Amino acid sequence: MSQISAPSRPRVTSAGKVGSEANQRAPRNWKPFLLLVPAFLIVSLFFLAPLVDVFIRSITDPRLGLQNYVWLFTTETNITVTVRTFGTALLVTVVCVLLAYPYAYLMTIVGDRTRNLLQLFVMLPLWTSILVRTLAWMVLLQDTGPINGFLETAFGIGPLPLIRSTFGVALAMSQVLLPFMVLPLYSAMSKIDKRLLPAASNLGARPITAFFTVYLPLSRPGIFAGSITVFILGLGFYIIPSLLGSSKEIMISALMYQQISVFLMWGQGTALGIFLLAATVLILVVVGRLSKGASMFPGVEK
Amino acid sequence: MLRRVLGAIAILIIAWLVLPTLVIIPMSFNSASSFNFPPKGFSLRWYENFFTDASWLRALGASLQVAIVTMIVATTVGVMASIGLSKVRFRGKALLENFFLTPLIVPGIVIAVGLYSLFLRFNLLGTLPGFVLAHTVVALPLVIINVMASLQGVDPRLEEASASLGAGRLQTFFSITLPLIMPGVTAGALFAFVTSFDEIILSLFIQSPQLQTLPVKIYYSVTQTNDPTVAAVAVIAMFTSVIIMLSAQFASRKRKSVSA
Amino acid sequence: MTSNEIAGTAPSPDQILRELNLDTQAISTINHAGISLRNVTKRYGEKAVVDDIDLIVEPGEFMTFLGPSGSGKTTTLNMIAGFASVTEGLLHIYGKPVAKVPAHKRDIGMVFQNYALFPHMTVAENIAYPLKRRKIPKDRQRTMVKDVLDMVRMGDYGNRSPAELSGGQQQRVALARALVYSPRVLLMDEPLGALDKKLREWLQAEIKRIHREVGSTFVYVTHDQEEALSMSDRIAVFNNGKIEQVGSSVELYERPNTLFVGRFLGESTVLIGKRAGSVDGGTTVDVAGHQISVPGDRVGDDLAVLIRPENIVLYQEGYRPDSASFQSVDVRVLGVTYLGSGWRYEVLLPDGSSGTVRVSHSSESFAEGSKATMVWHVESGVLLQDSGELGESTT
Helix, strand or coil, X not given: CHHHCCCCCCCCCCHHHHHHHHCCCCCCCCHHHHHHHHHHHHHHHHHHHHHHHHHHHHHHCCCXXXXXXXXXXXXXXXXXXXXXXXXXXXXHHHHHHHHHHHHHHHHHHCCHHHHHHHHHHHHHHHHCCHHHHHHHHHHHHCCCCHHHHHHHHHHCCCCCCCCCCHHHHHHHHHHHHHHHHHHHHHHHHCCCXXXXXXXXXXXXXXXXXXXXXXXXXXXXXXXXXXXXXXXXXXXXXXXXXXXHCCCCCCCHHHXXXXXXXXXXXXXXXXXXXXXXXXXXXXXXXXHXXXXXXXXXXXXXXX | CHHHHHHHHHHHHHHHHHHXXXXXXXXXXCCCCCCCCCCCCCCCHHHHHHHHCHHHHHHHHHHHHHHHHHHHHHHHHHHHHHHHHHHCXXXXXXXXXXXXXXXXXXXXXXXXXXXXXXXXXHCCCXXXXXXXXXXXXXXXXXXXXXXXXXXXXXXXXXXXXXXXXXXXXXXXXXXXHHHHHHHHHHHHHHHHHHHHHHCXXXXXXXXXXXXXXXXXXXXXXXXXXXXXXHHHHHHHHHHHHHHHHHHHHHHHHHHHHHHC | CCHHHHHCCCCCHHHHHHHCCCCHHHHHHHHHCCEEEEXXXXXXXCEEEXXXXXXXXXXXXXXXXXXXXXXXXXHHHHHHHCCCCCCEEEEEEXXXXXXXXXXXXXXXXXXXCXXXXXXXXXXXXXXXXXXXXXXXXXXXXXXXXXXXXXXCCCHHHCCCCHHXXXXXXXXXXXXXXXXXCCCCEEEEECCCCCCCXXXXXXXXXXXXXXXXXXXXXXXXXXXCHHHHHHHCCEEEEEECCEEEEEECHHHHHHCCCCHHHHHHCCCCEEEEEEEEEEECCEEEEEECCEEEEEECCCCCCEEEEEECHHHEEEEECCCCCCCCCEEEEEEEEEEEEECCCEEEEEEECCCCCEEEEEEECCCCCCCCCCEEEEEEEHHHCEEEECCCCCCCCCC
C-alpha cells in the first residue's frame, strides 16, 4: 500500500518502520533540565539544608523562641566581638583598596608580558592554602621571630605584639584577600578609555584633579565589586584569626566555634551564624544594587 | 616617573604577597627542633619524619583520596549543570545559576556548622562520602565558572550541524562539545582538586579520628603539638597545589586562545 | 501487503493520513513529494512565526525560500531540519512523516551561514564525521572524502584545519560535509551571506553545478532576490509567516500574484488606482484620472498596475500612442542615473508615488525636472490587488 513512497534509495526505510518512528519521542526541551538535577540536589542537600538547619537550631535550641537572638544583641561581649569583626574586615578592605589601586593601575599601562606577569604574581598566593600561609606568618610574627628579633637588635624595642593581635590578623588577611581586590579593579580600569586623562589635562585640569574627577569615578564599579568581596570574605575568616589572633580578641567566627564546640550552646552559636549570614546577604544586596553590572563572585565577569 | 613609583610599589606588594610564605621552605630543612627563624643547620629530618610517620601518611592518603573523588564528582556534576544552564531558558535561570555559585561567598564557618549538625544526625562525620559531598559544594562553583566560560566560546550551531550529520545528543556531546570545552573542564577539575586538597574549615568540623585530611592534621599539629614536621608537610602541600594550579592556569590560557 | 505485518499494530502512514480525511489524491501528492508541508504552523507563545503554510518540494528540485528577515523562511527550514518543532501540521520528507523524528535521524544535509565547521578537526575529519556516524568502513570513508573534496574543488585541503581556510573555502568544505553521505535533501541557510559579491557569484554557479551532479532535493534560504532568481528551479516567497507565491523565476518576475511579490523581486513601477470598468479580457483602472487598461481581472476595487522598468519607454510630454495596445501616463523626471548599458530614470507618477524606467542608449534623453510621457505595451502591465502594504524592494 504505501510502497508508493519515496523514490527507491538504499536508506529509505520500509513503511512499517516509518509508522513506529512516528511514535518516537519528539525533540523536547525539558531534557536539559535533567542535567541540572545532580547539582541542584547536591547544593540543596549539602549547602542549603545545612543553612536551614542552622537557622532552625537558632530558634529552637534549647527551646522555640528568639532567646538566642536576644542574647546575641544584648550581651556586651557579642557587641564588642561584632564591632571588632566588622572593624577588622573594614580595615582589611581599606588596606586592600589602597594597595590594589596602584597595582591594578600599573597593570593597565604596561605591556602584555608584564601584565601577565603582574597577574601571575597576584594569583600565585591564591594557589597556596590559607593554612600554609598562616603558618608562615606565625613563624615570622612570633615573639621570638625574625621581625621582633630585628626590632630588638636594631632599636632595642620589643617584643611587639605582632602575633595574637588584630595587627597580625589584619596583615595576613589583607595578604590573602588582595587578589580579590586587584582583579575586579583591573577589570574595571581596563575598560576606561586611556585618552580620558590627557583629555582632562588638556582642558586645564591638574593631574590630581583629573584623577579625582575623571578616573576615580570611572573605576568605582571595580572598587565596589572588590570591596564587597573582600569585606564579606573578611567577615567570615576563621583560620587566620584563630591562629594569629588573640584568644581575648576573637571574631564572630571564633565566637561561634567556641559557643558550639566548647560550650555546646548550639542555639547561641547558630544564631551567630545566621547573623553573619544575614550581614553577608544584606551587604551583597545593598552594595550590589549600588554597583550594578559588577559580579558578586570572585573570578566571574559579567 | 609615575611608572617608576608604581613599579616600586608593585614590587613591594609582590614581595609582601610571595616572600612571607616562602619562609616555610627554609624552616622545613631546619635541623633544630623549633620554629625559630632563621633555622639552624640543614637537615631532612622533618621530611623523613613525615614519610615514616603512619599518621601523617594516612592524612596525606586521605587528602588525595578525598581530593580525587571530589574532583571527579564536582567535575561531572559541574559539567552537566553548565551544559544544562546553557541549554535551558526559563525565568529564574539566573537565580539558579547564582544558587550554584553562592557557596563561594557564604562564610565557610556557617556552612561548616550546618554540615556538622547534619552529618552528626546522618552518621557522615569522618566518612569519605561526607568529605566528598562537603568539598563538592565548594568546588562545584569553580567548575561551573570555568566550564560556562568555555561554553560561551562554543557556537551552538556546531551542535545543530552535528545533529544534521547524523549524531545523537550523546555522540554530539562526546565528539564535538566536550573536546571544545576541554580546556575549561580541565581547569575546573584542577581547581576542584586543589580546593578539596586545601580545604580546612569544613574539614575541621566534619572530620573524625577515623578520617583526617592533611590540612586538619596540620591545624591540630600547629595548635596542639608544635611539631616542626608540619613545616615539611606545608612545603609538600604548597608545591602540590602550586603545580596543579599552574597546570590549571595553562589549561585556561589555552581556553582563551581557542575561543579567540 | 506485508508492511502492516512488519509494523505489527502500528498504523501505516497512509492510514494515519486517511484518518485526517485526506483524499487519495492528497496522500499520493505527499508520498511523491521530496518535502511536503501541509498546514504547517510554528508558534512561539501566541505568535505564529510560520502561519499555516502548504508547500510541495519535488524530488530533485532546487527550491529557494526567499523573503525579508522575520518572514518565517529560516524557521520553516529549521522545522524541516528538525531544529525547531512543528506546532501544527504535517511535515513529510520523501513520504515519511518526520515531525516527530529528531534531527539526527532525518538523513538530511545542512549548510549553515557561518559554516559551522568543527574547529578541532581537520577538513578531512570534518567530512568523515557523518560517515563515521553511519559506521562506514575506514577505507571507504577515505575514498568518499576524497571524491567529495574533488567535487567541491578542495582536493588538496584535506589536512588543513578550518581556521586556515578563507570564508569561501570553508563554505565549500561545509558543502562537501553535507553532501558526502548523499542525503536526499540538502538544506542551505543563507550559505553565501557572509561572502563578498564576486565569490558569491562564483559559488552560486558551483552550487548549481553540484546540484545537477548529485540530484538531491535542495532547499536554499536567502533574502537576496538576485541570488534566488539566478539559482532556483522554483522560489517560494515568504512574507509575514505565509508563502505569498511559489513559482519559477520567470513566473514570479513576469506574473507576480501579489503586489509584495512584484515589488520584492526586481525593480518595478507600480500605479495605484481604482477599478473603472471592464473591457473584454481585461480591466480598466483609474490612476489619478488616467484610464489604464490591463489584461485580466482581480477581486476588489483597490487595484494596482505593475510594469517592469525595462518594458517602459519615455517620450516627449503629451505624446499619445495611436494604438490601443499601448498605454501611457504623464510623469515628471525626478532623477537620472547613467548605468553604462543605458539610463535609469526615477519618475513621479500621477498617483504621487515614484516609479522606475530603464531605457537603452538609443532613446531620447531627459533632464532632471523635465516632463515626459511613459508608454508601455498593454500586455506588459500586471494587474494586482492593492493590499495597501508598502512593499519595498531589497535592492
